[in-house]
Amino acid sequence: xxxDWQEGGFGLYIHWPFCEAKxxxxxxxxxxxxxxxxxxxxxxxxxxxxxxxAETPGRTLRSVFFGGGTPSLMQPETVAEILQAVxxxxxxxxxxxxxxxxxxxxxxxxxxxxxxxxxxxRISMGVQALNADDLxxxxxxxxxxxxxxxxxxxxxxxxxxxxxxxxxxxxxTLADWRSELMEALSWGSDHLSLYQLTIEPGTAFGARxxxxxxxxxxxxxxxxxxxxxxxxxxxxxGLPAYEISNHAADMAQSRHNLxxxxxxxxxxxxxxxxxxxxxEGQRLATETYLAPQKWIEAVSTRGIGESDxxxxxxxxxxxxxxxxxxxxxxxxxxxRFTRLMGQPIDRTRVNELEDLALVxxxxxxxxxxxxxRPVLNGILRSLLA
Amino acid sequence: MTDLNRIRNFSIVAHIDxxxxxxxxxxxxxxxTVAERDMQDQILDAMDIERERGITxxxxxxxxxxxxxxxxxxxxxxxxxPGHVDFAYEVSRSMQAVEGSLLVVDASQGVEAQxxxxxxxxxxxxxxxxxxxxxxxxxxxxxxxxxxxxxDVIGIEAHNAVQISAKTGLGIPxxxxxxxxxxxxxxxxxxxxxxxxxxxxxxxxxxxxxxLIRVIDGKIKKGDQIRMMKTGxxxxxxxxxxxxxxMQDIAELGPGEIGFLTASIKQVRDTRVGDTITHDKHPTxxxxxxxxxxxxxVFCGLFPVDANDFEDMRDAIEKLALxxxxxxxxxxxxxxxxxxxxxxFLGLLxxxxxxxxxxxxxxxxxxxxxxxxxxxxxxxxGTMMELHNPADMPDMxxxxxxxxxxxxxxxxxxxxYLGDVLKLCQDRRxxxxxxxxxxxxxxxxxxxxxxxxxxxxxxxxKSVTKxxxxxxxxxxxxxxxxxVKMQILVNxxxxxxxxxxxxRDRAEGRGRAMCEKLKELIPRHMFxxxxxxxxxxxxxxxxxxxxxxxxxxxxxxxGDATRKRKLLDKQKAGKKKMRQFGxxxxxxxxxxxxxxxxx
Numbered sequence: 001x002x003x004d005w006q007e008g009g010f011g012l013y014i015h016w017p018f019c020e021a022k023x024x025x026x027x028x029x030x031x032x033x034x035x036x037x038x039x040x041x042x043x044x045x046x047x048x049x050x051x052x053x054a055e056t057p058g059r060t061l062r063s064v065f066f067g068g069g070t071p072s073l074m075q076p077e078t079v080a081e082i083l084q085a086v087x088x089x090x091x092x093x094x095x096x097x098x099x100x101x102x103x104x105x106x107x108x109x110x111x112x113x114x115x116x117x118x119x120x121x122r123i124s125m126g127v128q129a130l131n132a133d134d135l136x137x138x139x140x141x142x143x144x145x146x147x148x149x150x151x152x153x154x155x156x157x158x159x160x161x162x163x164x165x166x167x168x169x170x171x172x173t174l175a176d177w178r179s180e181l182m183e184a185l186s187w188g189s190d191h192l193s194l195y196q197l198t199i200e201p202g203t204a205f206g207a208r209x210x211x212x213x214x215x216x217x218x219x220x221x222x223x224x225x226x227x228x229x230x231x232x233x234x235x236x237x238g239l240p241a242y243e244i245s246n247h248a249a250d251m252a253q254s255r256h257n258l259x260x261x262x263x264x265x266x267x268x269x270x271x272x273x274x275x276x277x278x279x280e281g282q283r284l285a286t287e288t289y290l291a292p293q294k295w296i297e298a299v300s301t302r303g304i305g306e307s308d309x310x311x312x313x314x315x316x317x318x319x320x321x322x323x324x325x326x327x328x329x330x331x332x333x334x335x336r337f338t339r340l341m342g343q344p345i346d347r348t349r350v351n352e353l354e355d356l357a358l359v360x361x362x363x364x365x366x367x368x369x370x371x372x373r374p375v376l377n378g379i380l381r382s383l384l385a
Numbered sequence: 386m387t388d389l390n391r392i393r394n395f396s397i398v399a400h401i402d403x404x405x406x407x408x409x410x411x412x413x414x415x416x417x418t419v420a421e422r423d424m425q426d427q428i429l430d431a432m433d434i435e436r437e438r439g440i441t442x443x444x445x446x447x448x449x450x451x452x453x454x455x456x457x458x459x460x461x462x463x464x465x466x467p468g469h470v471d472f473a474y475e476v477s478r479s480m481q482a483v484e485g486s487l488l489v490v491d492a493s494q495g496v497e498a499q500x501x502x503x504x505x506x507x508x509x510x511x512x513x514x515x516x517x518x519x520x521x522x523x524x525x526x527x528x529x530x531x532x533x534x535x536x537d538v539i540g541i542e543a544h545n546a547v548q549i550s551a552k553t554g555l556g557i558p559x560x561x562x563x564x565x566x567x568x569x570x571x572x573x574x575x576x577x578x579x580x581x582x583x584x585x586x587x588x589x590x591x592x593x594x595x596x597l598i599r600v601i602d603g604k605i606k607k608g609d610q611i612r613m614m615k616t617g618x619x620x621x622x623x624x625x626x627x628x629x630x631x632m633q634d635i636a637e638l639g640p641g642e643i644g645f646l647t648a649s650i651k652q653v654r655d656t657r658v659g660d661t662i663t664h665d666k667h668p669t670x671x672x673x674x675x676x677x678x679x680x681x682x683v684f685c686g687l688f689p690v691d692a693n694d695f696e697d698m699r700d701a702i703e704k705l706a707l708x709x710x711x712x713x714x715x716x717x718x719x720x721x722x723x724x725x726x727x728x729x730f731l732g733l734l735x736x737x738x739x740x741x742x743x744x745x746x747x748x749x750x751x752x753x754x755x756x757x758x759x760x761x762x763x764x765x766x767g768t769m770m771e772l773h774n775p776a777d778m779p780d781m782x783x784x785x786x787x788x789x790x791x792x793x794x795x796x797x798x799x800x801x802y803l804g805d806v807l808k809l810c811q812d813r814r815x816x817x818x819x820x821x822x823x824x825x826x827x828x829x830x831x832x833x834x835x836x837x838x839x840x841x842x843x844x845x846x847k848s849v850t851k852x853x854x855x856x857x858x859x860x861x862x863x864x865x866x867x868x869v870k871m872q873i874l875v876n877x878x879x880x881x882x883x884x885x886x887x888x889r890d891r892a893e894g895r896g897r898a899m900c901e902k903l904k905e906l907i908p909r910h911m912f913x914x915x916x917x918x919x920x921x922x923x924x925x926x927x928x929x930x931x932x933x934x935x936x937x938x939x940x941x942x943x944g945d946a947t948r949k950r951k952l953l954d955k956q957k958a959g960k961k962k963m964r965q966f967g968x969x970x971x972x973x974x975x976x977x978x979x980x981x982x983x984x
Contacts, residue, residue: 224934
C-alpha cells in the first residue's frame with residue numbers, strides 16, 4: 001500500500017529568520033540582526049539539505065518554499081546555491097514550484113531578477129494593506145505605491161505572483177474592506193492570501209491587547225460579515241477560496257501549501273522550521289532550534305539543526321490530517337482518515353453537522369460548506385474533541 | 386473542686402466585628418492564661434475558616450484564673466458562642482450553661498440586629514448582663530449615645546457600662562473586675578448526685594469525641610462511670626480537664642465548673658447537646674429538660690466537579706458529619722451533575738462553611754445547586770410530603786397546596802437607607818410587622834418567606850445599604866402561598882439542577898434573570914440554543930443564544946500543525962469540564978455562576 005504521505009506529496013521548507021523590523025502582529029520566528037554572515041548561513045543550509053536528503057533518498061520534490069522572516073533579504077546567490085544543492089539532493093518534479101516570500105519594497109524588488117535567475121518561480125508578497133494608515137499601524141515599512149511597483153516588477157519577472165492582505169483590522173468597516181479588496185483584485189493577481197488579523201500572544205499587538213489597548217477590533221459578528229464578504233467578492237472575481245484564507249484562480253493554488261493541507265511529507269530547514277517525515281512506516285514531527293545562532297551552531301558542530309523529533313501516533317496523524325484538510329474546499333478523504341484512525345469518523349456527529357448545513361459528505365469526501373468554513377474550529381471540536 | 390463563690394461563668398454577646406474575639410483574646414492575655422509567645426489573634430477560633438471569616442462556629446470554652454482586687458483568685462469560665470444567625474439555636478443552648486453575659490457594643494456603631502437577637506437569648510436565659518462599650522478610642526465613638534440606645538432598644542441599665550478598647554487593651558482590667566463583682570456566682574450542691582449539662586461536643590482525631598460539660602450538682606472525676614440520660618449511653622471517663630484554652634487535665638470538677646471529658650465516644654452523633662450526664666450508679670432524680678436537636682433549614686445539592694472525586698467526597702462528608710450533628714446529607718443523582726449529595730444546613734453561612742471545608746480540607750472542587758428550603762407539599766389525598774429538592778416536586782394535579790417556611794426578620798438600618806430596605810422586603814414578599822426608631826436608626830421587623838432570604842437577600846441588603854444594615858432572623862412557622870416549580874430548559878431539555886421553587890408572581894422576573902445569565906454563561910454553539918424558563922408546560926421567559934458565527938484559525942501551515950493538535954488536546958481536556966445536555970455543552974463554571982446565591 002502506498003504510504004499515506006504520498007497522497008499529499010513531498011516538499012521542502014526553508015526558513016530565513018531575519019527581518020528588517022519586527023511587525024507587531026507577527027508571531028513567526030523572525031529576528032532583526034545588524035549584520036548577517038550570508039556565507040555561514042549558506043553553508044548551514046547546504047549541510048542540512050544534504051542531511052535531509054540522505055534520509056529521504058529518491059523522493060520526488062514537488063516544491064520548495066523560502067519563508068521567514070523575510071527571505072527576500074537573502075542574496076540571490078545564496079538562493080541560487082541552495083537551489084542547486086536541492087536539485088542535486090532530490091529528483092524534482094517537472095513542474096516544481098519554488099516560492100519565495102518577499103516584502104514589497106523597492107530594494108527587494110531590485111533582487112527579483114536575481115531570484116528568478118536562481119530558479120525561483122513564484123513570489124508571495126506581504127502587501128498586508130492598501131492604505132497608508134493601516135500599513136503604519138501594522139508596522140510595515142513600505143508604502144502602497146511602493147508595493148504596487150514591487151508587484152509590477154515581480155509580475156514582469158515571475159509567472160506566478162501572490163500577495164497577502166491582513167483584514168479585520170482596527171476600525172475597519174465592511175465598506176472599507178470591500179473597496180480595499182476590490183482594489184487589490186484590480187491588480188490582477190491569480191492568488192491572494194487574505195488573513196483576518198489575529199492577536200497572538202507574545203507579539204506587540206498581543207501585549208497591547210492584553211493591556212486593554214488595540215481598540216476597535218471587530219466583534220464576532222463583524223468578523224463573520226467581513227469573512228463572508230471576502231468570500232463573495234473573491235468568488236465573483238474568479239478567485240474562489242480553495243482554503244480558509246487562500247484564494248486562487250484555477251491551477252494557481254500554492255502547491256507547496258497544499259502539501260501541508262493534504263497531509264504530505266515536508267522537510268523543514270532553518271531556525272524554528274517544522275517538518276513532517278514518514279520514515280520506516282512512522283510519521284515524525286521535527287522541530288529545529290528557534291534562535292538563529294543556536295541553530296547555526298547546532299548545524300556546524302553536531303551536523304543537525306533539529307532540536308526535537310517525535311513520533312506522531314496514527315491517531316494523532318488522523319486528527320492532524322482532518323484538521324489540515326478540512327481547511328480546503330476539496331475537504332478530507334475519509335478513507336484516509338479511517339485507515340489512519342483504525343476506525344471510521346463518528347457518523348452521528350457528521351450527520352448533525354450535515355443537518356446544520358456546515359459540512360457536506362460526498363463519496364467519502366467530507367468538506368466544510370460555505371457556512372461551515374468560518375466556524376471550522378467548532379466543526380473540528382465536535383468531530384474530534 | 387472550686388468554691389462556688391469564686392466561680393463566674395459568662396458568655397460574650399456581640400454583633401460580628403464588634404470585637405468579641407478580640408476582647409476574649411485580651412482577657413486571656415491579661416490574666417496570663419496563655420504565655421505571650423503562644424498568643425495569636427482570635428485564639429479561641431481553632432478552625433482556619435473561623436479565623437479568616439471572623440466568626441465562631443462551634444462553642445469554645447476557656448478557663449481563666451483571675452486574682453481580683455478583693456485579694457481572692459477567681460475562676461472565670463468563658464463560653465464563646467457563635468454570633469451568626471445560622472447558629473442562633475446553638476447560642477441559646479450554650480447560654481443555659483452560664484449565669485451572665487458581657488454585652489459588647491461597638492461605641493461608634495451602636496446596637497445591631499445580631500446584638501439584639503443574641504442579647505434576648507441571654508435575657509431569656511436569665512443572665513445578668515454587663516454592657517461593654519468597645520472601640521471607645523475611635524474618633525467616631527459616641528459612648529453616651531450608645532448607652533442611651535442600649536437602654537432604649539434593649540431595655541437594660543447601661544449607665545455603668547464598661548468602656549474599653551479591646552484593640553489597645555484599655556479598660557480590660559475593669560471588665561475582669563465587673564465579671565467578678567457584677568455577675569452572680571453559680572449555685573449547686575456538691576453533695577447531690579452528679580448532674581452535668583452536655584454543652585457541646587466535637588471530634589478530635591486523637592481523643593475521639595470531646596464533650597464540653599457544665600457541672601450543676603455533684604462532682605465528676607476521671608474513671609467515673611457515667612450515663613447520658615437521654616441517649617442512654619454509658620461510658621468510663623478517660624480524661625477530664627479544662628481548656629486554658631489548651632487542654633489541661635484536672636482531677637475533679639464540681640458544681641458551677643466548666644470543662645471537658647473524653648470517654649471513648651466514637652461519634653459526635655452519639656452525644657446530644659443539652660443531655661444530662663450523671664453517675665451511672667447514682668443518677669440524679671431531676672434530669673435537665675434537654676433541647677430539641679437543631680434542624681437543617683436550607684438544602685442544596687453538592688456535586689463533585691470531577692466525577693472521580695465522588696468517593697473522596699463521600700468520605701469527607703461522613704467525616705464532617707461526625708463532627709457536626711446539624712449537617713445532614715444523603716446521596717443524590719442528577720442527570721446534569723451525576724452523583725452527589727443533597728445536604729441540609731442551619732443556614733447559608735453554615736452551607737458556605739461546610740462547602741469551603743470540603744473544598745479546602747479535602748481538596749474537592751464542588752458544584753453547588755440553588756439553595757432551597759423545606760416546603761410542605763399537601764397532597765390531595767391528605768398526605769404531606771416534605772420537599773427538600775425541587776427536582777422531587779410531584780405533579781401539580783396531585784397537589785392541594787404548598788406551604789413554605791416563614792421567618793421574622795429584624796433589620797436595623799440608618800434612616801437614609803430605610804426606603805431601600807422596605808422596598809427590598811416588599812419585593813421579597815415581606816409583610817411588615819413593626820417599624821420603630823432607635824436614635825437615627827430604624828428597626829424594621831418583617832415576616833418574610835425563608836426561600837426569598839436564602840437566595841440572595843443578605844447580599845442585596847448589604848448592597849442597598851452600603852453595608853450599614855444589620856440583619857437577623859428566626860423561624861416562625863409555615864404558611865401557604867402560591868408556589869410553583871420553575872424549570873430551566875436549555876435547547877428544550879430540562880436541566881434539573883437549575884430548577885427551583887418560586888412564588889408565582891416572582892417566577893417571571895426570576896426566570897428572565899436566569900435565562901439572561903445563562904445566555905452569557907453558555908458558550909456559543911454551532912447552532913442557536915433557546916434558553917427557557919417554564920412552569921409546567923408554560924414558557925414564562927425565553928432567550929436565544931445565537932449560533933457561533935466565526936471561529937476559525939486564519940493561518941495554518943506546516944509549522945502550525947503541532948500547535949493546532951495541542952490545542953485540540955486542550956479542548957478535549959476542557960470538554961471534561963463540560964456537562965452535556967442533549968446536544969448542548971454547559972461548562973461547570975456556568976452552573977456555579979448561575980446558581981450563585983449572590984447573583
